[in-house]
Amino acid sequence: MNNSAPAFAAGYINNDGPKLITERFQFEDSFTLERFLNTGGYDGLRKALERKPSEVHDEVREAILLGRGGAGFPAGVKWGFCPEGVWPRYLVVNGDESEPGTYKDRLLMERDPHQLIEGCLIACYALGLSQCFLYVRGEMALAQERIANALNEAYEAGYVGRNILGQDFSVDIVLHWGAGAYIVGEETALIESLEGNRGMPRLKPPYFPAAIGLYGQPTIVNNVETLSNIPWIIDNGASAYKEMGSETSPGTRLFAISGHVNRPGVYEVEQGVTTFRDLFYGENFCQGIRNGNELKMFIPGGGSAPWFFEEHLDLPLEARPVGEAGSMLGSGAIVVMDETTDAVKACLRVVRFFARESCGKCSPCREGTTWEEKILRRIYEGDGRPSDIELLLDIGDNISPGPYPVAAFSDQNLEAVPFPPRQTTICPLGPSSVAPITSAIRRFRAEFETLITQRDSIPVSAAPIEVEQ
Amino acid sequence: MAYFTEENLRRAHEIIDRYPRAKSAVIPLLHLAQEQNGWITNEAMTHIAELTNVTSAEVLGTGSFYEMFKFHPVGKYLVNVCTNISCQLLGGEELLHHAESTLGITDGETTEDGLFTLEDVECIAACTEAPCFTVNYRYFHRADENTFDEVVAELRSGRSPLDKGKQGDSGDIPSHGTLSRIQQHIPLDRKAGITPPEDSKTAPVWMEKNAEEAKS
Numbered sequence: 001m002n003n004s005a006p007a008f009a010a011g012y013i014n015n016d017g018p019k020l021i022t023e024r025f026q027f028e029d030s031f032t033l034e035r036f037l038n039t040g041g042y043d044g045l046r047k048a049l050e051r052k053p054s055e056v057h058d059e060v061r062e063a064i065l066l067g068r069g070g071a072g073f074p075a076g077v078k079w080g081f082c083p084e085g086v087w088p089r090y091l092v093v094n095g096d097e098s099e100p101g102t103y104k105d106r107l108l109m110e111r112d113p114h115q116l117i118e119g120c121l122i123a124c125y126a127l128g129l130s131q132c133f134l135y136v137r138g139e140m141a142l143a144q145e146r147i148a149n150a151l152n153e154a155y156e157a158g159y160v161g162r163n164i165l166g167q168d169f170s171v172d173i174v175l176h177w178g179a180g181a182y183i184v185g186e187e188t189a190l191i192e193s194l195e196g197n198r199g200m201p202r203l204k205p206p207y208f209p210a211a212i213g214l215y216g217q218p219t220i221v222n223n224v225e226t227l228s229n230i231p232w233i234i235d236n237g238a239s240a241y242k243e244m245g246s247e248t249s250p251g252t253r254l255f256a257i258s259g260h261v262n263r264p265g266v267y268e269v270e271q272g273v274t275t276f277r278d279l280f281y282g283e284n285f286c287q288g289i290r291n292g293n294e295l296k297m298f299i300p301g302g303g304s305a306p307w308f309f310e311e312h313l314d315l316p317l318e319a320r321p322v323g324e325a326g327s328m329l330g331s332g333a334i335v336v337m338d339e340t341t342d343a344v345k346a347c348l349r350v351v352r353f354f355a356r357e358s359c360g361k362c363s364p365c366r367e368g369t370t371w372e373e374k375i376l377r378r379i380y381e382g383d384g385r386p387s388d389i390e391l392l393l394d395i396g397d398n399i400s401p402g403p404y405p406v407a408a409f410s411d412q413n414l415e416a417v418p419f420p421p422r423q424t425t426i427c428p429l430g431p432s433s434v435a436p437i438t439s440a441i442r443r444f445r446a447e448f449e450t451l452i453t454q455r456d457s458i459p460v461s462a463a464p465i466e467v468e469q
Numbered sequence: 470m471a472y473f474t475e476e477n478l479r480r481a482h483e484i485i486d487r488y489p490r491a492k493s494a495v496i497p498l499l500h501l502a503q504e505q506n507g508w509i510t511n512e513a514m515t516h517i518a519e520l521t522n523v524t525s526a527e528v529l530g531t532g533s534f535y536e537m538f539k540f541h542p543v544g545k546y547l548v549n550v551c552t553n554i555s556c557q558l559l560g561g562e563e564l565l566h567h568a569e570s571t572l573g574i575t576d577g578e579t580t581e582d583g584l585f586t587l588e589d590v591e592c593i594a595a596c597t598e599a600p601c602f603t604v605n606y607r608y609f610h611r612a613d614e615n616t617f618d619e620v621v622a623e624l625r626s627g628r629s630p631l632d633k634g635k636q637g638d639s640g641d642i643p644s645h646g647t648l649s650r651i652q653q654h655i656p657l658d659r660k661a662g663i664t665p666p667e668d669s670k671t672a673p674v675w676m677e678k679n680a681e682e683a684k685s
Contacts, residue, residue: 008637010610011597028637052678088669100553100592110637128676131489131663138500138537139549139593141606142638144649151653161659169675170661174487175653179496180536182591196495196521198534215489215666258555258596265597303554303592333596335555349557353591359534 009111011103011256013265015284018244020232020252021225022268024112031146033153036114042159044231048122049167056126056234063238064250065230069094069185069223070302070330072319079127081210082218089218091124091132092194092209093227096178096185098137100303100353101333104254104266105224109136109143112228113150117160117173119227122234124171127220131172133194138178147175182357186427187221188213189359200361201427225254225332246272249318253332255279260293260338261286269317276300277313280336293338297443301330303350304432306405306419307439326407326416327435343444344451347436348376354433364399365430371395372433384452389441396434399424404438414442472516477505480652481520487655489665491521499532503646508539539645544579544586546624547645548572549603552589555596560613564600565589567614571621584625586645598635605642610635 009025024030024039036042048056061076082089093116097105108116120132134151136144151173154160162170181199183189188202191214206212213219229251233241242250249271256266257279263286269279276298279285289295297307306327308315315321322329337346355369372395375388385391396404400421408416421431441448473481481501485494495517502513509532511525518525532538550568552561568587569575576589595601598610602617604624609616616633623630629641643650 010636011595052681053676054679085672087672088666097594098592101555101596102592103594103596103598106594125675128673130669130673131661137594138535138648139603139606141648141650142608142636145651148649148651148653152651155655155659158659161655162661167675170673172487172655172661172663174663176493176497177500177648178535179500179532179538181534193496194493195490196492196523197531200534217666256597258599259558264599299554335558335596337558341558346554346557349552349554353553356591 009107011264011266012107012111013263013267013285015267015269017268017270017284018252019268020241020244021108021112021115021228021254024115025107030111031113031150033114033150033157036112040235041114042118042231044233044235045118045121045125045159046165048125048234049165049169053126053128056122059234059238060126060230063233063241064248065226065233065241066249066319067223068225068229068253068332070099070304070328072329075222075226078208078210078222079123079220081208082127082220083211086218087128088130089128089220090214091120091127091129092187092190092214092219092221093120093132093134093224094185094187094190094221095134095136095140095143095224096182096190097140097224097331098182098185099331099333100350101256101258101299101335102302102331103256103258104332106137106140106143107254107266108224108228109140110146113143113147114154115228115231116147116224117150117154119230120173121160121164121171122230123220123222123227125169129171129220131174133174133176133214135176135178135184135190135194138180144175144177151175181359182353183359183427183429186429189427190221191219198359200359203426244270246316246318248272248320253317253329255317255332255334257286257334257336259298259336260290260341261288261336262290263287272316272318274317275314276308276317276334279317279334280313286336289336289338291338293340296337296339296341297343297439298337299333299335299350301328302333303353304328304428304435305330306407306435307443308407309443311410312407323419324416326405326418328419343440343447344376344380347440348373348380350436351376351433354429358429362425362430364424365433368395368399368430369433372437376437379448379451382451382454384448386452388452389445389448392437393441396437400431400434404434406438406442409442412442472502472505472510472512474505477501483654485520487663489663492523494521495523495528495531496535499528499538500646500648503538504648505646507545507644507646508542542579542583543645545584545644546604546642547586547588547606549588549590549593549606551591551593551595551599551601553592555592556599556601559599561600564602564612564614564617568602568617571618585621604630605645606648607631607638607642608634608636
């Protein structure tokens with residue numbers, strides 16, 4: 001059993017489970033066309049081209065492939081939102097991975113760019129998309145190189161471009177880099193950025209850019225991991241795909257488990273049948289919390305997700321039960337924090353992220369996240385005020401009104417509030433900043449109060465202030 | 470006003486030709502400008518505006534939204550230390566403080582010799598490999614103070630430290646501004662054809678296969 005991560009696929013750990021999208025990671029040259037073709041590469045595309053486009057779409061719909069970017073919307077259904085008879089249509093690949101805790105799209109782009117390209121081609125064939133833009137996060141230089149090289153190889157060999165595989169199927173795939181902005185991961189902001197604008201989300205409706213997207217045309221936006229699954233699904237069929245995972249979340253998913261575990265890494269995990277406990281403590285996975293410490297809390301789906309605790313360890317890795325329990329699997333980013341973690345500090349750090357990354361379009365988010373950070377910082381630095389806890393919750397309520405999604409607390413007789421939150425903003429960035437605050441205050445209110453009362457015990461102005469005459 | 474060199478102007482036109490609308494090339498061209506000069510000058514933005522048929526104010530408006538574009542000189546090597554949650558839990562902030570004292574600069578500053586600029590950055594997608602820093606967006610995974618010192622020493626002596634990145638990346642680290650060392654190139658005879666949306670209002674030919682199904 002080889003459980004160690006090869007140095008060339010840093011972070012990836014083979015757990016002996018089914019491997020739909022990480023099969024080639026075992027090869028050092030997994031990103032080359034030669035290796036790709038020797039390991040079944042472009043077989044899915046060949047099979048797709050033998051069928052009618054609508055049949056390929058049906059196969060993906062049938063597979064219930066849930067989007068892997070965060071929202072978890074079924075890709076086949078999203079594909080169906082393109083209005084009839086409106087042309088041209090575009091494909092935009094969301095490779096702007098930047099949710100705190102998330103590391104899997106970068107790995108897929110660096111280690112198996114041809115698999116992603118094949119997924120793009122199949123999507124373009126199924127929906128009649130005439131051009132594809134592969135939007136890669138600006139900070140990922142190696143991923144850009146690997147994709148550029150893969151596209152050059154694929155164009156040369158006839159897999160991309162004019163008359164692909166000698167057939168009446170022609171699509172250009174253009175590599176596009178971002179330039180540093182988390183919000184561009186929101187699909188309408190991604191489109192704005194691709195049009196050469198500031199990356200600010202568009203007003204809804206329309207809720208899906210499949211109706212009105214890039215240049216006002218129908219546009220499908222899919223995540224890198226979502227598209228990387230398509231070749232396997234077309235090559236092996238939706239029914240084989242559904243044999244893995246659970247009924248509502250079939251197949252596998254990549255989870256990045258970081259923080260205080262003994263063996264952090266990126267694992268391809270069968271959905272539904274694996275629990276958080278398996279993942280954190282299992283011999284094939286993270287092998288326990290460091291130094292034998294107790295678990296304090298964990299983030300189950302990226303910085304935007306409400307926190308979970310010890311009592312949620314037995315939930316399966318499946319979108320629906322996690323959502324009902326008050327959080328989300330989001331982008332497959334799990335951050336584990338042990339008993340030594342300062343809850344206020346962790347909360348402040350996640351909130352600082354959202355305050356920095358707010359695009360500034362909606363005032364509840366622009367002003368709210370900024371104040372959340374300021375207030376948390378003064379609490380953390382010992383300058384908090386007794387009213388600050390309620391103030392934080394009130395600001396959160398202005399961004400995301402009503403009961404905020406949160407885990408159940410049996411000790412406080414509080415039920416779970418299911419995901420997702422409501423919002424007074426155009427996109428979910430603002431509401432995401434509320435997640436760490438409500439989670440931390442509900443569970444660790446005493447830690448906030450201690451920091452605030454400590455401050456009260458310190459004489460603020462021991463000496464009278466001297467006023468200049 | 471000409472800003473781009475002859476070779477970069479050729480690349481600029483190749484980039485513009487990949488988009489149905491020229492304005493989409495604004496961000497890629499800002500990267501190209503930064504590659505040429507290490508940071509983005511007013512002359513560069515004026516030239517980009519001419520090439521993409523927008524105003525130079527629009528180029529600045531777009532560019533200033535994005536963190537990677539620098540509108541003032543920065544060091545040859547941009548060192549980004551991640552302090553977001555996964556890195557923070559495993560010593561990212563301590564690594565940043567070490568970097569500050571080693572280089573003698575704080576977040577956003579450049580060393581006097583113009584070699585290093587330091588930044589405290591948000592999540593850079595290496596969370597399981599925390600703590601992590603990058604040099605000109607090249608990764609150094611599971612880094613400690615020793616790794617940092619070694620990387621700085623290698624760069625000061627003109628050698629490539631990429632073998633210390635634990636990522637499978639190799640070769641030299643280009644000066645700040647250059648991201649990918651490989652460019653996409655679409656051979657003209659292989660290009661499917663990129664046109665403005667108003668010039669391609671009919672369904673792609675392969676979609677006719679669906680209609681055949683309806684007839685049969």
